[in-house]
Amino acid sequence: MFVYSSISHYQSQLTQGHTTCVEAVEHYLRQIAATRHLNAYVAVYEAEALARAKELDTLRKEGKTTGRLHGVVIGVKDVISHEGHPLTAASGILQGFEAIYSATAIKKLLDEEAIIIGSLNCDEFAMGSTNEHTVYGPVLNADDESRVPGGSSGGSAVAVQAGLCMVSLGSDTGGSVRQPADFCGIVGFKPGYGRISRYGLIAYASSFDQIGIFSTNIPDTALLLEIMAGPDVADSTASRQQPDAYSKELDTPKTPYRIAYFPEALDHPSLDPEIRDAIYKRLESLKNEGHHVQPVNFDLMDYIVPSYYVLTTAEASSNLSRYDGVRYGHRTEKPVTDLVDFYKKTRSEGFGKEVKRRIMLGTFVLSAGYYDAYFTRAQKVRKLLTTKIELIFNDFDFIILPTAPTTAFRRGEKTEDPIAMYLADIYTVMANLAGIPAISLPLFRHNNGMRFGLQAMASRQNELSLLRFSHELLTNREN
Amino acid sequence: MEVNDALVDKLAHLARLSFDGQEKEGIKQDLQKMITFVEKLNELDLENVEPLIHMSPEVNVLRNDEIRGSVSREEALKNAPETDGEFFLVPKVIKR
Numbered sequence: 001m002f003v004y005s006s007i008s009h010y011q012s013q014l015t016q017g018h019t020t021c022v023e024a025v026e027h028y029l030r031q032i033a034a035t036r037h038l039n040a041y042v043a044v045y046e047a048e049a050l051a052r053a054k055e056l057d058t059l060r061k062e063g064k065t066t067g068r069l070h071g072v073v074i075g076v077k078d079v080i081s082h083e084g085h086p087l088t089a090a091s092g093i094l095q096g097f098e099a100i101y102s103a104t105a106i107k108k109l110l111d112e113e114a115i116i117i118g119s120l121n122c123d124e125f126a127m128g129s130t131n132e133h134t135v136y137g138p139v140l141n142a143d144d145e146s147r148v149p150g151g152s153s154g155g156s157a158v159a160v161q162a163g164l165c166m167v168s169l170g171s172d173t174g175g176s177v178r179q180p181a182d183f184c185g186i187v188g189f190k191p192g193y194g195r196i197s198r199y200g201l202i203a204y205a206s207s208f209d210q211i212g213i214f215s216t217n218i219p220d221t222a223l224l225l226e227i228m229a230g231p232d233v234a235d236s237t238a239s240r241q242q243p244d245a246y247s248k249e250l251d252t253p254k255t256p257y258r259i260a261y262f263p264e265a266l267d268h269p270s271l272d273p274e275i276r277d278a279i280y281k282r283l284e285s286l287k288n289e290g291h292h293v294q295p296v297n298f299d300l301m302d303y304i305v306p307s308y309y310v311l312t313t314a315e316a317s318s319n320l321s322r323y324d325g326v327r328y329g330h331r332t333e334k335p336v337t338d339l340v341d342f343y344k345k346t347r348s349e350g351f352g353k354e355v356k357r358r359i360m361l362g363t364f365v366l367s368a369g370y371y372d373a374y375f376t377r378a379q380k381v382r383k384l385l386t387t388k389i390e391l392i393f394n395d396f397d398f399i400i401l402p403t404a405p406t407t408a409f410r411r412g413e414k415t416e417d418p419i420a421m422y423l424a425d426i427y428t429v430m431a432n433l434a435g436i437p438a439i440s441l442p443l444f445r446h447n448n449g450m451r452f453g454l455q456a457m458a459s460r461q462n463e464l465s466l467l468r469f470s471h472e473l474l475t476n477r478e479n
Numbered sequence: 480m481e482v483n484d485a486l487v488d489k490l491a492h493l494a495r496l497s498f499d500g501q502e503k504e505g506i507k508q509d510l511q512k513m514i515t516f517v518e519k520l521n522e523l524d525l526e527n528v529e530p531l532i533h534m535s536p537e538v539n540v541l542r543n544d545e546i547r548g549s550v551s552r553e554e555a556l557k558n559a560p561e562t563d564g565e566f567f568l569v570p571k572v573i574k575r
Binding site for chain 1 (some may be wrong): 486495497509512516523528572574
Protein backbone atom coordinates (compact mmCIF):
# COMPACT_ATOMS: atom_id res chain seq x y z
CA MET A 1 0.00 0.00 0.00
CA PHE A 2 1.42 3.33 -1.08
CA VAL A 3 1.51 5.98 1.64
CA TYR A 4 2.47 9.57 0.99
CA SER A 5 3.88 11.94 3.58
CA SER A 6 6.20 14.36 1.78
CA ILE A 7 8.16 14.82 -1.43
CA SER A 8 11.51 14.16 0.24
CA HIS A 9 10.27 11.00 1.95
CA TYR A 10 8.73 9.74 -1.31
CA GLN A 11 11.91 10.42 -3.24
CA SER A 12 14.07 8.60 -0.70
CA GLN A 13 11.66 5.65 -0.95
CA LEU A 14 12.18 5.77 -4.72
CA THR A 15 15.97 5.86 -4.45
CA GLN A 16 15.99 3.00 -1.97
CA GLY A 17 13.76 0.97 -4.26
CA HIS A 18 10.86 0.72 -1.80
CA THR A 19 8.42 2.17 -4.30
CA THR A 20 8.23 3.27 -7.95
CA CYS A 21 6.66 6.16 -9.83
CA VAL A 22 4.34 3.66 -11.49
CA GLU A 23 3.20 2.39 -8.11
CA ALA A 24 2.53 5.98 -7.00
CA VAL A 25 0.55 6.85 -10.14
CA GLU A 26 -1.43 3.61 -9.96
CA HIS A 27 -2.26 4.38 -6.35
CA TYR A 28 -3.56 7.84 -7.20
CA LEU A 29 -5.53 6.59 -10.20
CA ARG A 30 -7.25 4.07 -7.92
CA GLN A 31 -7.98 6.75 -5.33
CA ILE A 32 -9.37 9.07 -8.02
CA ALA A 33 -11.59 6.31 -9.40
CA ALA A 34 -12.86 5.47 -5.92
CA THR A 35 -13.82 9.10 -5.18
CA ARG A 36 -15.37 10.19 -8.49
CA HIS A 37 -18.40 11.47 -6.58
CA LEU A 38 -16.26 14.17 -4.93
CA ASN A 39 -16.00 15.64 -8.44
CA ALA A 40 -12.51 17.02 -7.83
CA TYR A 41 -11.04 16.11 -11.22
CA VAL A 42 -12.47 17.25 -14.52
CA ALA A 43 -9.91 15.33 -16.57
CA VAL A 44 -7.54 12.52 -15.62
CA TYR A 45 -4.54 11.77 -17.85
CA GLU A 46 -4.39 8.10 -16.98
CA ALA A 47 -2.38 6.63 -19.85
CA GLU A 48 -0.07 9.61 -20.11
CA ALA A 49 0.71 9.70 -16.37
CA LEU A 50 1.44 5.98 -16.34
CA ALA A 51 3.67 6.20 -19.39
CA ARG A 52 5.61 9.09 -17.89
CA ALA A 53 5.95 7.24 -14.56
CA LYS A 54 7.34 4.24 -16.38
CA GLU A 55 9.80 6.41 -18.27
CA LEU A 56 10.92 8.09 -15.05
CA ASP A 57 11.38 4.73 -13.32
CA THR A 58 13.61 3.60 -16.18
CA LEU A 59 15.64 6.81 -16.09
CA ARG A 60 16.11 6.47 -12.35
CA LYS A 61 17.28 2.88 -12.63
CA GLU A 62 19.82 4.03 -15.22
CA GLY A 63 20.96 6.71 -12.79
CA LYS A 64 19.87 9.49 -15.14
CA THR A 65 17.44 11.42 -12.99
CA THR A 66 18.09 15.02 -12.22
CA GLY A 67 14.66 16.46 -11.51
CA ARG A 68 13.93 17.96 -8.14
CA LEU A 69 10.30 16.87 -8.58
CA HIS A 70 11.21 13.45 -9.90
CA GLY A 71 8.01 11.40 -9.91
CA VAL A 72 5.96 13.91 -7.92
CA VAL A 73 2.28 13.50 -8.82
CA ILE A 74 0.57 16.86 -9.28
CA GLY A 75 -3.00 17.97 -10.05
CA VAL A 76 -3.61 21.33 -11.72
CA LYS A 77 -6.57 23.70 -11.50
CA ASP A 78 -8.52 23.99 -14.75
CA VAL A 79 -7.34 27.58 -15.31
CA ILE A 80 -3.64 26.82 -15.90
CA SER A 81 -2.52 26.06 -19.42
CA HIS A 82 -0.91 22.67 -20.10
CA GLU A 83 -0.08 22.08 -23.75
CA GLY A 84 -2.20 19.46 -25.49
CA HIS A 85 -4.59 19.17 -22.56
CA PRO A 86 -8.09 20.52 -21.97
CA LEU A 87 -8.34 24.00 -20.47
CA THR A 88 -11.86 25.21 -19.75
CA ALA A 89 -11.95 27.37 -16.56
CA ALA A 90 -14.96 25.18 -15.64
CA SER A 91 -16.94 27.29 -18.10
CA GLY A 92 -19.38 26.50 -20.84
CA ILE A 93 -17.68 29.08 -23.00
CA LEU A 94 -14.42 27.09 -23.18
CA GLN A 95 -15.87 23.63 -23.68
CA GLY A 96 -13.64 21.62 -25.97
CA PHE A 97 -10.71 24.04 -25.72
CA GLU A 98 -7.28 22.45 -25.73
CA ALA A 99 -4.22 24.43 -24.62
CA ILE A 100 -1.68 25.11 -27.35
CA TYR A 101 1.12 26.09 -24.97
CA SER A 102 2.08 25.46 -21.36
CA ALA A 103 2.11 28.01 -18.56
CA THR A 104 5.61 28.90 -17.39
CA ALA A 105 4.82 27.32 -14.01
CA ILE A 106 3.78 24.05 -15.67
CA LYS A 107 6.85 24.02 -17.89
CA LYS A 108 9.06 24.42 -14.84
CA LEU A 109 7.32 21.56 -13.00
CA LEU A 110 7.65 19.25 -15.99
CA ASP A 111 11.32 20.17 -16.47
CA GLU A 112 11.89 18.88 -12.94
CA GLU A 113 10.30 15.52 -13.82
CA ALA A 114 6.91 16.03 -12.19
CA ILE A 115 3.94 13.95 -13.34
CA ILE A 116 0.75 15.88 -14.00
CA ILE A 117 -2.13 13.50 -13.41
CA GLY A 118 -5.13 15.63 -14.30
CA SER A 119 -6.96 18.94 -14.19
CA LEU A 120 -9.10 20.02 -11.28
CA ASN A 121 -12.59 21.43 -10.94
CA CYS A 122 -13.06 25.03 -9.76
CA ASP A 123 -15.56 27.87 -9.81
CA GLU A 124 -16.05 29.19 -13.33
CA PHE A 125 -13.16 31.52 -14.23
CA ALA A 126 -12.06 31.25 -10.58
CA MET A 127 -15.05 33.33 -9.46
CA GLY A 128 -16.65 31.95 -6.34
CA SER A 129 -16.06 30.81 -2.78
CA THR A 130 -17.85 27.47 -2.81
CA ASN A 131 -16.95 25.59 -5.99
CA GLU A 132 -20.62 25.38 -6.85
CA HIS A 133 -20.44 27.77 -9.80
CA THR A 134 -18.98 25.30 -12.25
CA VAL A 135 -20.22 23.74 -15.45
CA TYR A 136 -19.06 20.34 -14.10
CA GLY A 137 -21.22 20.43 -10.97
CA PRO A 138 -20.17 21.07 -7.38
CA VAL A 139 -17.10 19.60 -5.67
CA LEU A 140 -17.72 17.90 -2.31
CA ASN A 141 -15.66 18.42 0.81
CA ALA A 142 -14.15 15.03 1.66
CA ASP A 143 -14.31 15.72 5.42
CA ASP A 144 -18.09 16.22 5.24
CA GLU A 145 -19.72 15.63 1.89
CA SER A 146 -22.71 17.84 2.66
CA ARG A 147 -20.33 20.79 2.82
CA VAL A 148 -18.53 22.77 0.14
CA PRO A 149 -14.75 22.57 -0.20
CA GLY A 150 -14.50 26.34 -0.59
CA GLY A 151 -13.48 28.07 -3.76
CA SER A 152 -12.60 28.89 -6.22
CA SER A 153 -9.85 26.22 -6.22
CA GLY A 154 -12.12 23.64 -4.54
CA GLY A 155 -11.06 20.71 -6.71
CA SER A 156 -7.37 21.43 -6.06
CA ALA A 157 -8.00 21.50 -2.30
CA VAL A 158 -10.01 18.28 -2.26
CA ALA A 159 -7.43 16.51 -4.44
CA VAL A 160 -4.82 17.04 -1.71
CA GLN A 161 -7.27 16.61 1.18
CA ALA A 162 -8.54 13.25 -0.10
CA GLY A 163 -5.10 11.99 -1.20
CA LEU A 164 -5.79 12.18 -4.96
CA CYS A 165 -2.35 13.67 -5.75
CA MET A 166 0.68 14.73 -3.73
CA VAL A 167 0.44 18.48 -4.24
CA SER A 168 -1.75 20.65 -6.45
CA LEU A 169 -1.84 24.06 -8.06
CA GLY A 170 -4.60 26.60 -7.69
CA SER A 171 -4.95 30.29 -8.36
CA ASP A 172 -5.68 32.95 -5.75
CA THR A 173 -7.28 36.26 -6.72
CA GLY A 174 -9.00 36.98 -3.41
CA GLY A 175 -8.43 33.86 -1.33
CA SER A 176 -9.15 31.10 -3.83
CA VAL A 177 -6.25 29.00 -2.53
CA ARG A 178 -6.24 29.89 1.19
CA GLN A 179 -9.99 29.65 1.82
CA PRO A 180 -10.47 26.15 0.31
CA ALA A 181 -7.29 25.00 2.11
CA ASP A 182 -8.87 26.30 5.33
CA PHE A 183 -12.15 24.47 4.61
CA CYS A 184 -10.35 21.23 3.74
CA GLY A 185 -7.74 21.12 6.51
CA ILE A 186 -4.60 21.47 4.38
CA VAL A 187 -1.90 24.07 3.63
CA GLY A 188 -2.77 26.74 1.05
CA PHE A 189 -0.15 29.26 0.02
CA LYS A 190 -0.45 32.38 -2.11
CA PRO A 191 2.93 33.89 -2.97
CA GLY A 192 3.29 37.66 -3.30
CA TYR A 193 2.10 39.29 -6.51
CA GLY A 194 4.48 38.55 -9.37
CA ARG A 195 6.47 35.86 -7.56
CA ILE A 196 5.31 33.16 -9.97
CA SER A 197 4.82 34.06 -13.62
CA ARG A 198 1.16 34.36 -14.64
CA TYR A 199 1.96 33.37 -18.22
CA GLY A 200 -0.53 30.65 -19.10
CA LEU A 201 -2.86 31.37 -16.18
CA ILE A 202 -6.32 32.31 -17.48
CA ALA A 203 -6.78 35.95 -16.45
CA TYR A 204 -9.54 36.85 -14.00
CA ALA A 205 -8.23 40.06 -12.36
CA SER A 206 -4.70 40.58 -13.58
CA SER A 207 -3.47 42.86 -10.80
CA PHE A 208 -4.64 40.34 -8.17
CA ASP A 209 -4.13 36.89 -9.73
CA GLN A 210 -1.37 34.64 -8.48
CA ILE A 211 -0.73 30.91 -8.83
CA GLY A 212 -0.79 29.17 -5.43
CA ILE A 213 0.13 25.81 -3.94
CA PHE A 214 -1.86 23.22 -1.98
CA SER A 215 0.07 20.72 0.13
CA THR A 216 0.12 18.90 3.43
CA ASN A 217 3.42 20.31 4.67
CA ILE A 218 5.68 23.35 4.29
CA PRO A 219 8.76 21.65 2.78
CA ASP A 220 6.58 20.54 -0.17
CA THR A 221 5.21 24.08 -0.56
CA ALA A 222 8.69 25.58 -0.38
CA LEU A 223 10.09 23.23 -3.00
CA LEU A 224 7.27 23.91 -5.46
CA LEU A 225 7.60 27.65 -4.95
CA GLU A 226 11.36 27.49 -5.42
CA ILE A 227 10.85 25.75 -8.75
CA MET A 228 7.99 27.87 -10.11
CA ALA A 229 9.17 31.29 -8.89
CA GLY A 230 11.33 33.72 -10.80
CA PRO A 231 11.43 36.22 -13.63
CA ASP A 232 9.86 35.34 -16.96
CA VAL A 233 10.26 37.01 -20.34
CA ALA A 234 6.65 36.14 -21.04
CA ASP A 235 5.28 38.04 -18.02
CA SER A 236 6.59 41.55 -17.47
CA THR A 237 4.77 41.79 -14.14
CA ALA A 238 6.71 38.84 -12.72
CA SER A 239 9.21 39.93 -10.11
CA ARG A 240 12.75 40.27 -11.44
CA GLN A 241 14.14 39.63 -7.99
CA GLN A 242 15.71 36.18 -7.94
CA PRO A 243 13.76 33.88 -5.60
CA ASP A 244 15.36 32.36 -2.51
CA ALA A 245 16.23 28.68 -2.14
CA TYR A 246 13.10 28.33 -0.01
CA SER A 247 13.27 24.58 0.51
CA LYS A 248 16.85 24.66 1.76
CA GLU A 249 16.41 27.49 4.20
CA LEU A 250 13.38 26.46 6.19
CA ASP A 251 15.19 25.43 9.34
CA THR A 252 16.70 28.34 11.19
CA PRO A 253 17.60 28.92 14.79
CA LYS A 254 14.51 30.09 16.63
CA THR A 255 14.26 33.84 16.88
CA PRO A 256 11.49 35.87 18.44
CA TYR A 257 9.15 37.22 15.77
CA ARG A 258 7.14 40.43 15.88
CA ILE A 259 3.53 39.43 15.26
CA ALA A 260 0.61 41.80 14.71
CA TYR A 261 -3.10 41.03 14.91
CA PHE A 262 -6.13 43.20 14.31
CA PRO A 263 -8.71 43.31 17.11
CA GLU A 264 -11.14 44.77 14.52
CA ALA A 265 -10.77 41.55 12.54
CA LEU A 266 -10.94 39.13 15.45
CA ASP A 267 -13.87 40.89 17.08
CA HIS A 268 -15.71 41.30 13.79
CA PRO A 269 -19.39 40.28 14.14
CA SER A 270 -19.16 37.93 11.15
CA LEU A 271 -16.48 35.76 12.79
CA ASP A 272 -17.49 32.44 14.35
CA PRO A 273 -16.71 32.81 18.10
CA GLU A 274 -15.00 29.44 18.22
CA ILE A 275 -12.61 30.48 15.45
CA ARG A 276 -11.98 33.76 17.25
CA ASP A 277 -11.16 31.96 20.49
CA ALA A 278 -8.85 29.48 18.77
CA ILE A 279 -6.87 32.31 17.14
CA TYR A 280 -6.65 34.32 20.38
CA LYS A 281 -5.45 31.20 22.18
CA ARG A 282 -2.79 30.55 19.56
CA LEU A 283 -1.66 34.19 19.79
CA GLU A 284 -1.37 33.76 23.53
CA SER A 285 0.79 30.67 23.19
CA LEU A 286 3.00 32.44 20.63
CA LYS A 287 3.50 35.13 23.24
CA ASN A 288 4.39 32.49 25.80
CA GLU A 289 6.91 31.03 23.38
CA GLY A 290 8.74 34.36 23.43
CA HIS A 291 7.36 36.14 20.35
CA HIS A 292 6.27 39.77 20.49
CA VAL A 293 2.54 39.66 19.85
CA GLN A 294 0.72 42.97 19.66
CA PRO A 295 -2.70 44.30 18.66
CA VAL A 296 -2.71 46.86 15.86
CA ASN A 297 -5.65 49.07 15.02
CA PHE A 298 -7.01 48.42 11.56
CA ASP A 299 -10.10 50.49 10.93
CA LEU A 300 -10.39 49.65 7.21
CA MET A 301 -11.75 46.13 7.71
CA ASP A 302 -15.20 46.87 6.26
CA TYR A 303 -13.82 48.58 3.14
CA ILE A 304 -11.65 45.70 2.02
CA VAL A 305 -14.29 43.53 0.38
CA PRO A 306 -16.13 46.40 -1.38
CA SER A 307 -12.91 47.76 -2.92
CA TYR A 308 -11.86 44.25 -3.90
CA TYR A 309 -15.15 43.63 -5.73
CA VAL A 310 -15.05 46.94 -7.61
CA LEU A 311 -11.51 46.35 -8.84
CA THR A 312 -11.69 42.64 -9.62
CA THR A 313 -15.00 42.82 -11.43
CA ALA A 314 -13.68 45.75 -13.47
CA GLU A 315 -10.61 43.77 -14.49
CA ALA A 316 -12.73 40.67 -15.11
CA SER A 317 -15.16 42.49 -17.37
CA SER A 318 -12.21 43.60 -19.46
CA ASN A 319 -10.32 40.27 -19.40
CA LEU A 320 -13.39 38.23 -20.28
CA SER A 321 -14.23 40.38 -23.28
CA ARG A 322 -11.93 38.11 -25.29
CA TYR A 323 -14.51 35.29 -25.21
CA ASP A 324 -16.38 36.26 -28.33
CA GLY A 325 -16.91 32.96 -30.13
CA VAL A 326 -14.76 33.94 -33.09
CA ARG A 327 -11.36 32.30 -32.63
CA TYR A 328 -12.02 29.70 -29.96
CA GLY A 329 -14.56 28.57 -27.42
CA HIS A 330 -18.31 28.29 -27.57
CA ARG A 331 -20.17 29.85 -30.52
CA THR A 332 -23.93 30.20 -30.66
CA GLU A 333 -25.76 27.96 -33.09
CA LYS A 334 -28.81 30.18 -33.13
CA PRO A 335 -29.47 32.41 -36.14
CA VAL A 336 -28.05 35.91 -35.62
CA THR A 337 -29.06 39.26 -37.04
CA ASP A 338 -25.73 41.06 -36.79
CA LEU A 339 -22.30 40.93 -35.14
CA VAL A 340 -23.45 42.39 -31.80
CA ASP A 341 -26.25 39.84 -31.66
CA PHE A 342 -23.71 37.09 -32.45
CA TYR A 343 -21.53 38.17 -29.51
CA LYS A 344 -24.46 38.54 -27.13
CA LYS A 345 -25.92 35.13 -27.90
CA THR A 346 -22.55 33.42 -27.73
CA ARG A 347 -21.55 35.01 -24.43
CA SER A 348 -24.96 34.68 -22.78
CA GLU A 349 -25.05 30.97 -23.58
CA GLY A 350 -21.43 30.37 -22.61
CA PHE A 351 -21.03 32.16 -19.29
CA GLY A 352 -22.62 31.05 -16.01
CA LYS A 353 -24.63 33.17 -13.61
CA GLU A 354 -21.88 34.33 -11.24
CA VAL A 355 -19.54 35.25 -14.10
CA LYS A 356 -22.31 37.32 -15.72
CA ARG A 357 -23.01 39.08 -12.42
CA ARG A 358 -19.38 40.08 -12.10
CA ILE A 359 -19.04 41.16 -15.72
CA MET A 360 -22.11 43.36 -15.23
CA LEU A 361 -20.79 44.98 -12.04
CA GLY A 362 -17.37 45.46 -13.63
CA THR A 363 -18.97 47.04 -16.69
CA PHE A 364 -20.93 49.37 -14.43
CA VAL A 365 -17.92 50.61 -12.42
CA LEU A 366 -15.97 51.22 -15.62
CA SER A 367 -18.78 52.89 -17.54
CA ALA A 368 -18.81 56.59 -18.41
CA GLY A 369 -20.24 58.64 -15.58
CA TYR A 370 -19.49 56.06 -12.88
CA TYR A 371 -15.79 55.41 -13.49
CA ASP A 372 -14.43 58.01 -11.04
CA ALA A 373 -17.08 57.50 -8.41
CA TYR A 374 -16.55 53.75 -8.24
CA PHE A 375 -13.41 52.51 -10.00
CA THR A 376 -10.98 55.34 -9.22
CA ARG A 377 -12.36 55.49 -5.69
CA ALA A 378 -11.63 51.79 -5.18
CA GLN A 379 -8.10 52.26 -6.56
CA LYS A 380 -7.61 54.97 -3.94
CA VAL A 381 -8.86 52.67 -1.21
CA ARG A 382 -6.40 50.07 -2.48
CA LYS A 383 -3.63 52.63 -2.09
CA LEU A 384 -4.79 53.47 1.41
CA LEU A 385 -4.88 49.79 2.40
CA THR A 386 -1.54 48.99 0.84
CA THR A 387 0.17 51.93 2.52
CA LYS A 388 -1.36 51.02 5.86
CA ILE A 389 -0.21 47.40 5.53
CA GLU A 390 3.30 48.44 4.48
CA LEU A 391 3.50 50.64 7.55
CA ILE A 392 2.56 47.72 9.77
CA PHE A 393 5.34 45.67 8.26
CA ASN A 394 7.84 48.34 9.25
CA ASP A 395 7.28 47.20 12.82
CA PHE A 396 6.17 43.60 12.43
CA ASP A 397 7.26 40.42 10.66
CA PHE A 398 3.82 38.86 10.31
CA ILE A 399 0.15 39.66 10.53
CA ILE A 400 -2.10 36.91 11.85
CA LEU A 401 -5.76 36.64 10.88
CA PRO A 402 -8.37 33.95 10.53
CA THR A 403 -8.55 32.57 6.98
CA ALA A 404 -12.35 32.54 6.82
CA PRO A 405 -15.10 33.76 9.16
CA THR A 406 -16.72 30.31 9.37
CA THR A 407 -15.88 26.68 8.70
CA ALA A 408 -17.00 25.14 5.39
CA PHE A 409 -20.59 26.06 4.51
CA ARG A 410 -23.31 23.60 3.64
CA ARG A 411 -23.88 23.19 -0.06
CA GLY A 412 -26.46 25.64 -1.37
CA GLU A 413 -26.11 27.93 1.64
CA LYS A 414 -24.40 30.85 -0.13
CA THR A 415 -25.35 30.47 -3.76
CA GLU A 416 -28.30 32.81 -3.98
CA ASP A 417 -27.10 35.93 -2.19
CA PRO A 418 -23.92 37.23 -3.84
CA ILE A 419 -23.11 39.56 -0.94
CA ALA A 420 -23.19 36.74 1.63
CA MET A 421 -20.70 34.87 -0.53
CA TYR A 422 -18.48 37.93 -1.06
CA LEU A 423 -18.30 38.65 2.67
CA ALA A 424 -16.76 35.24 3.26
CA ASP A 425 -13.63 36.69 1.61
CA ILE A 426 -13.18 39.37 4.29
CA TYR A 427 -9.90 38.00 5.67
CA THR A 428 -8.27 36.80 2.49
CA VAL A 429 -8.68 39.64 -0.03
CA MET A 430 -6.36 41.91 1.94
CA ALA A 431 -3.27 40.02 0.77
CA ASN A 432 -4.33 40.32 -2.88
CA LEU A 433 -5.15 44.01 -2.57
CA ALA A 434 -1.65 44.59 -1.14
CA GLY A 435 0.15 41.99 -3.28
CA ILE A 436 1.72 40.30 -0.27
CA PRO A 437 2.32 36.58 0.41
CA ALA A 438 -0.15 34.79 2.67
CA ILE A 439 -0.76 31.26 3.84
CA SER A 440 -3.48 29.23 5.56
CA LEU A 441 -2.21 26.64 8.03
CA PRO A 442 -4.46 23.79 9.24
CA LEU A 443 -4.09 24.15 13.00
CA PHE A 444 -7.56 23.80 14.44
CA ARG A 445 -10.68 21.69 14.61
CA HIS A 446 -14.15 23.11 15.28
CA ASN A 447 -16.75 21.52 17.52
CA ASN A 448 -18.78 20.84 14.40
CA GLY A 449 -16.03 18.44 13.31
CA MET A 450 -14.55 20.61 10.55
CA ARG A 451 -10.91 21.62 10.45
CA PHE A 452 -9.96 25.25 9.94
CA GLY A 453 -6.84 27.30 9.58
CA LEU A 454 -4.86 30.24 10.76
CA GLN A 455 -3.78 32.79 8.20
CA ALA A 456 -0.36 34.43 8.30
CA MET A 457 0.83 37.20 5.99
CA ALA A 458 4.29 38.68 5.44
CA SER A 459 5.57 41.74 3.63
CA ARG A 460 6.13 41.88 -0.12
CA GLN A 461 8.90 39.53 -1.32
CA ASN A 462 9.14 37.88 2.10
CA GLU A 463 7.94 34.42 1.18
CA LEU A 464 10.98 32.86 2.85
CA SER A 465 10.32 34.20 6.33
CA LEU A 466 6.62 33.39 5.99
CA LEU A 467 7.41 29.78 5.08
CA ARG A 468 9.91 29.46 7.95
CA PHE A 469 7.36 30.76 10.41
CA SER A 470 4.68 28.45 8.95
CA HIS A 471 7.02 25.48 9.18
CA GLU A 472 7.59 26.27 12.84
CA LEU A 473 3.86 26.60 13.54
CA LEU A 474 3.01 23.33 11.83
CA THR A 475 5.91 21.43 13.37
CA ASN A 476 4.89 22.61 16.84
CA ARG A 477 1.38 21.41 16.15
CA GLU A 478 2.66 17.94 15.44
CA ASN A 479 4.71 17.74 18.65
CA MET B 480 -27.85 54.60 -6.80
CA GLU B 481 -30.98 52.98 -8.13
CA VAL B 482 -30.67 50.21 -10.67
CA ASN B 483 -33.50 50.28 -13.23
CA ASP B 484 -34.27 48.38 -16.42
CA ALA B 485 -32.63 51.03 -18.58
CA LEU B 486 -29.33 50.71 -16.71
CA VAL B 487 -29.42 46.91 -16.91
CA ASP B 488 -30.07 47.11 -20.66
CA LYS B 489 -27.27 49.60 -21.17
CA LEU B 490 -24.74 47.56 -19.18
CA ALA B 491 -25.81 44.31 -20.81
CA HIS B 492 -25.28 45.87 -24.21
CA LEU B 493 -21.84 47.23 -23.25
CA ALA B 494 -20.88 43.79 -21.88
CA ARG B 495 -22.31 42.02 -24.94
CA LEU B 496 -24.68 39.99 -22.80
CA SER B 497 -28.44 39.66 -22.88
CA PHE B 498 -30.92 38.92 -20.13
CA ASP B 499 -34.56 38.07 -20.62
CA GLY B 500 -37.59 38.03 -18.33
CA GLN B 501 -36.87 36.41 -15.01
CA GLU B 502 -33.13 36.42 -15.57
CA LYS B 503 -33.23 40.16 -16.11
CA GLU B 504 -35.17 40.74 -12.90
CA GLY B 505 -32.58 38.61 -11.07
CA ILE B 506 -29.57 40.46 -12.42
CA LYS B 507 -31.26 43.77 -11.66
CA GLN B 508 -31.71 42.80 -8.02
CA ASP B 509 -28.18 41.38 -7.79
CA LEU B 510 -26.70 44.55 -9.30
CA GLN B 511 -28.70 46.68 -6.88
CA LYS B 512 -27.33 44.68 -3.95
CA MET B 513 -23.77 44.72 -5.27
CA ILE B 514 -23.75 48.43 -6.04
CA THR B 515 -25.23 49.31 -2.65
CA PHE B 516 -22.60 47.09 -1.09
CA VAL B 517 -19.64 48.78 -2.80
CA GLU B 518 -21.05 52.24 -2.05
CA LYS B 519 -19.66 51.64 1.42
CA LEU B 520 -16.50 53.18 -0.03
CA ASN B 521 -18.19 56.59 -0.12
CA GLU B 522 -17.72 56.82 3.64
CA LEU B 523 -13.96 57.25 3.30
CA ASP B 524 -12.25 60.59 2.83
CA LEU B 525 -9.96 60.02 -0.14
CA GLU B 526 -9.26 63.64 -0.99
CA ASN B 527 -5.46 63.38 -0.84
CA VAL B 528 -5.02 59.75 -1.84
CA GLU B 529 -3.54 58.81 -5.21
CA PRO B 530 -5.12 55.81 -6.92
CA LEU B 531 -2.98 52.65 -6.94
CA ILE B 532 -2.75 51.66 -10.57
CA HIS B 533 0.16 49.23 -10.93
CA MET B 534 0.76 46.31 -8.60
CA SER B 535 4.09 45.25 -10.01
CA PRO B 536 7.07 47.04 -8.47
CA GLU B 537 8.89 46.52 -11.75
CA VAL B 538 9.37 49.53 -14.00
CA ASN B 539 10.59 49.65 -17.59
CA VAL B 540 10.77 45.91 -18.07
CA LEU B 541 12.62 45.71 -21.35
CA ARG B 542 14.08 42.93 -23.43
CA ASN B 543 16.02 42.73 -26.64
CA ASP B 544 13.86 42.94 -29.74
CA GLU B 545 14.52 39.43 -30.91
CA ILE B 546 12.28 37.33 -33.11
CA ARG B 547 10.79 34.61 -30.94
CA GLY B 548 8.53 31.74 -31.76
CA SER B 549 4.82 32.37 -31.88
CA VAL B 550 1.92 30.05 -32.50
CA SER B 551 1.71 28.42 -35.91
CA ARG B 552 -1.37 28.84 -38.09
CA GLU B 553 -2.28 25.24 -37.40
CA GLU B 554 -2.14 25.80 -33.63
CA ALA B 555 -4.00 29.09 -33.85
CA LEU B 556 -6.84 27.46 -35.76
CA LYS B 557 -6.91 24.34 -33.62
CA ASN B 558 -9.67 25.59 -31.32
CA ALA B 559 -11.60 27.55 -33.91
CA PRO B 560 -15.38 26.97 -33.90
CA GLU B 561 -15.24 27.10 -37.70
CA THR B 562 -12.29 27.32 -40.05
CA ASP B 563 -11.38 26.59 -43.67
CA GLY B 564 -7.86 25.66 -42.61
CA GLU B 565 -6.54 29.10 -43.41
CA PHE B 566 -8.94 31.53 -41.78
CA PHE B 567 -11.45 31.75 -38.97
CA LEU B 568 -14.93 31.58 -40.43
CA VAL B 569 -17.83 33.55 -38.97
CA PRO B 570 -21.50 33.72 -39.91
CA LYS B 571 -22.38 36.38 -42.43
CA VAL B 572 -23.27 39.50 -40.45
CA ILE B 573 -23.24 42.23 -43.10
CA LYS B 574 -26.59 42.96 -44.65
CA ARG B 575 -26.66 43.99 -48.26
